Every structure is written in C-alpha cells, then in structure tokens.
Amino acid sequence: MQFELQAECPDTGARAGIIHTAHGKIETPVFMPVGTQATVKGVPQRDLETELDAQIILANTYHLFLRPGHELIRKLGGLHRFMAWPRAILTDSGGFQVFSLSDLRKITDVGVLFRSHLNGDAHLFTPESVVDVQLAFGSDIIMTLDECLAYPASHEAARQAMLRTVRWAQAASQHYRRATQATVSNSALFPIVQGSMFNDLRQACVEQLLPLDAPGYAIGGLSVGEPRSLSLEMTELTVPLLPKDRPRYVMGVGMPAELPEYVARGVDMMDCVLPSRNARNGYMFTSAGRVVIKQTRYKDDPGPVDPNCQCYTCRTYSRAYLRHLFQAGEILFATLATLHNLQYYLDRMRQIRQAILLGRFRAYLDGVRSAAVE
C-alpha cells in the first residue's frame, strides 16, 4: 500500500491523495460503503463498481469470523474472490462489535472473550488472532484490535482502555511482522487511536502508536453517543499529531454535512452505515434535504428523489413509485434507496476531492456551511 499526496488546501487541513493497493487505487478523501457481511445490503457488486464507482468497501471481521468463518474464506481464495469484489476492502478489527453486540465479554490483556450473538458460542479475540483472521480475508487494509468505550466514560476507564489499545496495537504489529515476514502481504495494518473524549489521552495514545510506523492511522471511539461537536473536536486535536504522509481514517462518521468538516480537519477516509441503513428505513439524502419517502406528499410525486442526482434510481423511478415500494414492503425499495443514498455520499466526496484538487475547498466548505440543509 502506498499513499500519494496530491494536493493540500492552503486554508484548512483538507488534502487529496491516492492510496494505491493491490486491488486498485483509492482516491481520497474517500467514503467507504459498509458491507458488514460481505455484501453492501441490497446492492449487487456490479452496481457498486459500475454505477457507484466505489473504490473501497468495508467489511466486518466480527461478523465474517462468526459466519461463514475466516478459514472458509481463505479456502475460497480470500474475501475479494469470495464476494466477487475486485476492488479494495478494509476490514475493521471486530473490537467495536465485540463491545457492542456480544453478550458475555471478558476483557484481559490477552484479549477479549465473548459469546457469538448467533448461537452463544464462546470465542476469544486476541490482538494476534484478529490479525490472522484479517490476513485470511486478504483485506487491503486491516485494523488492530482495540477497546472501544461507550460515551461517557470516566478518565480512568478511558485511560485503561487506551493503554490496553496501545498494548494490543503493539502486539498486533509485532505479530503482523512475523506473520508476513516470509510472504509478500498486501494487507496494510492500521492501528486505532482511542482515548474517549480526553485530549491528554488521545495525545498520549498517538505518541505511543507513532513508533509502530504504521502505513496509516485510524481514529476510533467516536460516534459512540457523544455530541457531534465533540467528535469533530477530538478529530481536530488528533489529526495534526499523525504523520502527514499516511492516510487518516475516522471510523463510523458521519452525516452528509459532516463529511467536508472531517475533510477540513485532515481526514482522508470515512465510513458510516447511515446512507445504507437510512435508505432501508425510507430516509433518503438529497441536495434539497432529507426525503422521508413514506410521507403522503410523495404519493403522486412524479419527480425523482433528487433532481440533481444521476444515480440509477433517480434516472429511472419517481418518488411516487418508490413510496409505493416502501409502503408495500417490497425489497426492491431497499436496493433502489441504498443505491441512491450511497451515490449521494460518494458524489459528495468526489465533489470535495475535486474542490481540493482545484484549490476551491475553502469556498466549497463555506457554501456547505451556509446551506446547512440535511
């Protein structure tokens, strides 16, 4: 994996670049659609590639470890081949899911013991095993196991979790080096900065992760219930401490209007379930604000969801038809709405990137802030 910095905004921290992977290039800043169980819910891979032009998608280590299992995926040629997705994949560490989905969780320095939400089976994730699982996937970007706290957390709890996250990142990094020593690995390992909402802990975490000389760094522990202003504040504090020549990934954000805010703070990569999950629930993002498709006002509306959108859904179907599908509980709605919402996010990020490359990001950001329609 190589990161090429192409342009920087003179007024903000925004930057445009290209991450080169064994599965193609990723133009940054980038929004990564979430494909938890090796599928972006309702969207065929062909559409992700040719309609949406997504360059990287996210998959979930916890879910795929439990089902169908990493050994099965390895046997079938890795995650790319398994899910027939030729472009880049990032897998998270599973830490977030273990802490939020799993029943039993026993955390020690060795790792975390948890019960499957599917059948109650007990499993142990260690910093080392999570690297092995992701190497079996063959993901282009893999993440270290971290301890992710809910908000709010006490300073002491946050400090302990941060220190453990650092120790796990060190162990993961060491294990990764050993495991990939003999072979060429195309999987780049990113550590995760934790520290809850405490400046000193975020700073201390970065300081201890920098010696790992990782090819990229993530900021985790955000979007866990804190006010949105706080997520941005933590990002603003953390990013400048990270190496300039490596991609920076903020996990789990955000709303459309927040994308340029994170970019303005020097973030290169983001992911979020919002566009896909909201789509399935009938909430669609448009250039004129949110469309809640079940509303009666759309009953006989012959226009597209967003007249400024070029996605398959907007090119083809009316709001009236989409409302009908939603009201009738038809699964085609999920597909069409997800296609649209993802296109909206990806287009927005492409506009942001274009603005940075053309030296117009400041104006773009001001425009978004003054419009503030979501």
Add this chain to the structure above:
Amino acid sequence: MQFELQAECPDTGARAGIIHTAHGKIETPVFMPVGTQATVKGVPQRDLETELDAQIILANTYHLFLRPGHELIRKLGGLHRFMAWPRAILTDSGGFQVFSLSDLRKITDVGVLFRSHLNGDAHLFTPESVVDVQLAFGSDIIMTLDECLAYPASHEAARQAMLRTVRWAQAASQHYRRATQATVSNSALFPIVQGSMFNDLRQACVEQLLPLDAPGYAIGGLSVGEPRSLSLEMTELTVPLLPKDRPRYVMGVGMPAELPEYVARGVDMMDCVLPSRNARNGYMFTSAGRVVIKQTRYKDDPGPVDPNCQCYTCRTYSRAYLRHLFQAGEILFATLATLHNLQYYLDRMRQIRQAILLGRFRAYLDGVRSAAVE
C-alpha cells in the same frame, strides 16, 4: 394487439409466434415473470430488460387496486410509466386473489364484494369495474373477472361458477367495447375459461366465450390444488376448442419440466410465482436439478449455481457465497437467486421456441421427458 403465427410442430400442438403490442413484441411461447405489486420482487427493471430480456411481465389488479390505487396509476401516466417498465404488461383480473386472499367475499351476479387484506375496507369488483381498473393501468393485456374455485369442487358448484364467469366475460366485453369506442385502446381483453376439472363444463365454457371474438383466451382455474396430470388433461381438452389464430394463456403454471408439456398442448403463454418465490426461499432451478442452497454441501462450493447458466448470478458468484448470503438473511440473496431462477425459466422457454422454429420440438420434448430432472 396482433398475433403472428410463425411455426407449428407437425407432431404436437406446439407453436411459435409473435404477439405485437404497443410496448414491443412478445415472442411465444413465453414465460411471464410475476410482478404482483408492480415489481418483480428484488429485481430492478433494468435487469428484467437487459439481463433477462423479459418481454412481458405480469402485475396484479387486486393488489394494485388496493395499493397504490388505479386512479393514482392513471394520473402518473399508467402502469408502464409508473413502474418504469417500457415493455409489455399483462394484468390479471383480480378474481383469483379476491377468492383466495380476501376475508369477506359475497358473490352475486353483479360482482364480488370483498374486504381488503390490508385494512379490512370493503370493495366491490364488478366485471365492468375490473375492466376500468385495468384500462387505467393501460396494461397491454387485460383479463375479465372470473370466478375461480378451489379443487375439488362439485359439478354443480363448478357449473354455477362457469356460467357466472361467462356472464361476467360477456358483461366485461360489452363494457370494454363501450369504454374503448371513442379512443384507441392498446389493452386487449382476454376472457378466461373456467369449469374446474369437468370436461363438459370446460367445453361449454369455451363455446359460450367464442362469440366474444376475443383477441386471446386464457385457461384459468388450474394450479388450484389438483394433481398436475389433471391440469395438463384440462389444458389438452380445452386448447383445441380455442381459435388457432389467437394466443392461448394458461394461468399460474408451472414447474420447469411442465413448460414444454403445456407448449406441446398448444399453449403460448404461461406465468408462475415459482421461480421468484422459490428463489427467495433458497430453492434454485438448474440444468442438473434443484439446488437447495442452505445445504451444508454447498458451504465451500466455489462453483456457480448452474455451470450451464449465463445469468449475472452464475457468471459472478459461487454457491458458497450465495449460501452465506442466504444463511445470513441478506437481501442480496433474493435478488441474485431470483435473477437466476427467472433466467432459467426464460432460457428454457427460449430453447423451446427455438426448437419449434427449427422443427425439432418433438426431439426436445422427448429429451426433457427422458431426463426428468427437477
């Protein structure tokens, strides 16, 4: 609507033709995918057209009358525009659904009073209103209201239902002529032959429907619980009584191996929910028999569902991946499996048509009968 007869099998009743409609041609014999609520469940219209090359789909009068309503569909430019489907559409009369889905049903010669399965509202379908509803849709082929009995039915009950079906067809036909007198209508009205499993009633029904000089005739009241041999027997008896120069449509059949059997008896059009419904339940039709995708044997199977199939699903995904999607309850499974099953049915019908055109249908039929894998 015009029907052009292209070829007839010298040994069986099979024939190939083209139905010309205002929304393109329909090459017969044809299998019509079912799109009950103005969507073939899980399949975008683009795929129906460019992947599957379906030339006509079926939609449901009862369901669309209740939701979103025929006046709404008329206002939005008719069913084709509403659902963004440029090719032909056939709508059934709603009779079957009223008799099988609706709670309250009060049948008189005037029509049938029923309660919506959605909210309990009372509605009246008359032979005339059902024509009006379908004219509002603008379907290329519309059906007369019929009384469809479950199997078994007594001769007397069947006789009464058949006579009412005839009277309703006469009323529908008369109303249709009046309603379309002033304007050019592209909707062709087909009456439905009833008579349960009684030869004399089927024959009497045809005799009374022939004076309507309809552009096509349907055989209804099959696939209602009777043995499959009986459905074929009724078809075999009825078809020769129908005009040779009009398309013949058997409603609601059948299994893949039955398609050539109906064609051999002179049937031009068929529809069935089996390929789409079975797909969603994990049952896939293949050239080597049925694949029940949840079976453990497919867990690590890297091959396509059907190595002889050229559909998007088989070109792209492994059985192992499809099984994973099914087990994980992912909606992409429904889309991919439906695409495959529909392609299987449509390909099969295209092979049958090709065999008839090349004068090889007898050999094709013998081959299917001796293979008998489903």
